[in-house]
Amino acid sequence: MNMSHLYEITVIGGGPVGLFAAYYAGLRSADVLLVESLSALGGQTGNLYPAKTLYDIGGLPGISGQALIDQLKAQVAHFDPEIRTATAVSAITRTDDHFTLTTSTGTIETRTVIIATGGGAFTPRRLAVDYDPALDQQNVLYFVKDLEAFRDQTVAIAGGGDSAIDWALALTPIAKTVHLIHRRTQFRGLESSVADLQATSAQLHTPYLIDSVTAAGTQIDVRLKEVRGDAEKVLHVDKLLVNYGFMSDNKQLRNWGVALEHNAIKVDSQTATSIPGIFAIGDVATYPGKLKLIASGFGEAPTAVNEALALTYPERRQALHSTQLYH
Ligand SMILES: Cc1cc2nc3c(=O)[nH]c(=O)nc-3n(C[C@H](O)[C@H](O)[C@H](O)COP(=O)(O)OP(=O)(O)OC[C@H]3O[C@@H](n4cnc5c(N)ncnc54)[C@H](O)[C@@H]3O)c2cc1C
Structure with a gap:
C-alpha cells in the first residue's frame, strides 16, 4: 500500500452507488480508489436486505439485493480498481491542490473525492x-x-x-x-x-x-x-x-466541512458539494426532488465521475457512450 500515491478520484462508500461510481471511473480510465468502512461491500442492499427482491432497477425485472451486489462487484472487477474494505474515513482535509483523507488504516491522498456514504452506519430499531x-x-x-x-x-x-x-x-x-x-x-x-x-x-x-x-x-x-x-x-x-425500520448515524459528515441539509449533503445538478473537488451521490446527497433509490444514485454516479475528471483535466474531452470507453 503506497501512501504517497495521489489518486485522481477516491470514492468513499462501497454501497451500490459507490460501486457503480468506481466502475464508471474505470470506464473513464481514472485512477480510482474505493474505500468501505465495513468488511463487506454492498451497503444497505448487501447488508440489510440481501434476500429481498428489488423490482425498481431498470432492465432487471426482479433481482435479489445480494445478486445485484454480486453483479456490481463483477462489473467493477473489470477495471480492477484498488478497493480498501474495513477502512473508515474520519476526516477530509484540503492540502494544496488535493485532499488528504484520514482513515482507520492510514491516510489517502486524492485529487477529488466522491462521497457515497449513504445513510452511514445502520442499526435496526x-x-x-x-x-x-x-x-x-x-x-x-x-x-x-x-x-x-x-x-x-x-x-x-x-x-x-x-x-x-x-x-x-x-x-x-x-x-x-x-x-x-x-x-x-x-x-x-x-x-x-x-x-x-x-x-x-x-x-x-x-x-x-x-x-x-x-x-x-x-x-x-x-x-x-x-x-x-x-x-x-x-x-x-x-x-x-x-x-x-433502521436508525442511521451520519454524524461524521458534520466534520467534513461540506454544507448539509437535514444530515444529507447539499449538491447541485453536477453533484458538486459546497467544497470544490468534493462530490456527493446516492442516499447521502440531497437536492430538490431527490429520491433515495438505487436508480437515482446510478444516475448521479456518471455525473460525479465526469465532473471530477473535468475539474482535474479541463482539456480532456469525455466520450459519452460506453462502447467508446469499454476495453
Ligand atoms: C429495507 C430497505 C429496503 C430498500 N429497498 C429498496 C428498493 O427496493 N429499491 C431501491 O432502489 N432502494 C431501496 N432501498 C434504498 C437503497 O438501499 C438505497 O437507496 C441505497 O442503498 C443507497 O446506496 P448508497 O450506495 O448511496 O448507500 P448505502 O447503501 O447506504 O452504502 C453506503 C456505504 O458507505 C459506507 N460508509 C459509510 N460511512 C463511511 C465512512 N466514513 N468511510 C467508509 N465507508 C463508509 C457504509 O458502510 C455503506 O457500505 C431500501 C433500503 C432499505 C433500508
Whole structure:
C-alpha cells in the first residue's frame, strides 16, 4: 500500500452507488480508489436486505439485493480498481491542490473525492419490549441473510411498512405459516404490494402490539395486545422477524466541512458539494426532488465521475457512450 500515491478520484462508500461510481471511473480510465468502512461491500442492499427482491432497477425485472451486489462487484472487477474494505474515513482535509483523507488504516491522498456514504452506519430499531437477549439471532431476528432459514417454519413478522410486507410476500411460499403483526389497520407499503399481501395466506393481526416475547422450548411465545382494546392472543412461533425500520448515524459528515441539509449533503445538478473537488451521490446527497433509490444514485454516479475528471483535466474531452470507453 503506497501512501504517497495521489489518486485522481477516491470514492468513499462501497454501497451500490459507490460501486457503480468506481466502475464508471474505470470506464473513464481514472485512477480510482474505493474505500468501505465495513468488511463487506454492498451497503444497505448487501447488508440489510440481501434476500429481498428489488423490482425498481431498470432492465432487471426482479433481482435479489445480494445478486445485484454480486453483479456490481463483477462489473467493477473489470477495471480492477484498488478497493480498501474495513477502512473508515474520519476526516477530509484540503492540502494544496488535493485532499488528504484520514482513515482507520492510514491516510489517502486524492485529487477529488466522491462521497457515497449513504445513510452511514445502520442499526435496526429494536422491539420495544424486554426479552431474553439469548433469543436474538436464534428466534428474534432483525435481518434476513438467507430465506432458507425460514423453510417450513412458523414465522411472525412485526411491522407495517414496505420491508415487513416484502418479507411476508417472500416468506409465504417458503414458511409453514406467516403471521404479520401491525399496530395500525392500514399498511404503509406500495399499493401493489399491499394488494399482493391480501391475496396471500399470511395471517394479518391488526391493530395489535407485541406485549411480550418469551422462550417456549426451541420456539417462542409472542403475546399480542389489541391497540385501544382488550383482546389478547399468543402466537407460538419459531421465528419473529422485526421490521421497525433502521436508525442511521451520519454524524461524521458534520466534520467534513461540506454544507448539509437535514444530515444529507447539499449538491447541485453536477453533484458538486459546497467544497470544490468534493462530490456527493446516492442516499447521502440531497437536492430538490431527490429520491433515495438505487436508480437515482446510478444516475448521479456518471455525473460525479465526469465532473471530477473535468475539474482535474479541463482539456480532456469525455466520450459519452460506453462502447467508446469499454476495453
Ligand atoms: C429495507 C430497505 C429496503 C430498500 N429497498 C429498496 C428498493 O427496493 N429499491 C431501491 O432502489 N432502494 C431501496 N432501498 C434504498 C437503497 O438501499 C438505497 O437507496 C441505497 O442503498 C443507497 O446506496 P448508497 O450506495 O448511496 O448507500 P448505502 O447503501 O447506504 O452504502 C453506503 C456505504 O458507505 C459506507 N460508509 C459509510 N460511512 C463511511 C465512512 N466514513 N468511510 C467508509 N465507508 C463508509 C457504509 O458502510 C455503506 O457500505 C431500501 C433500503 C432499505 C433500508
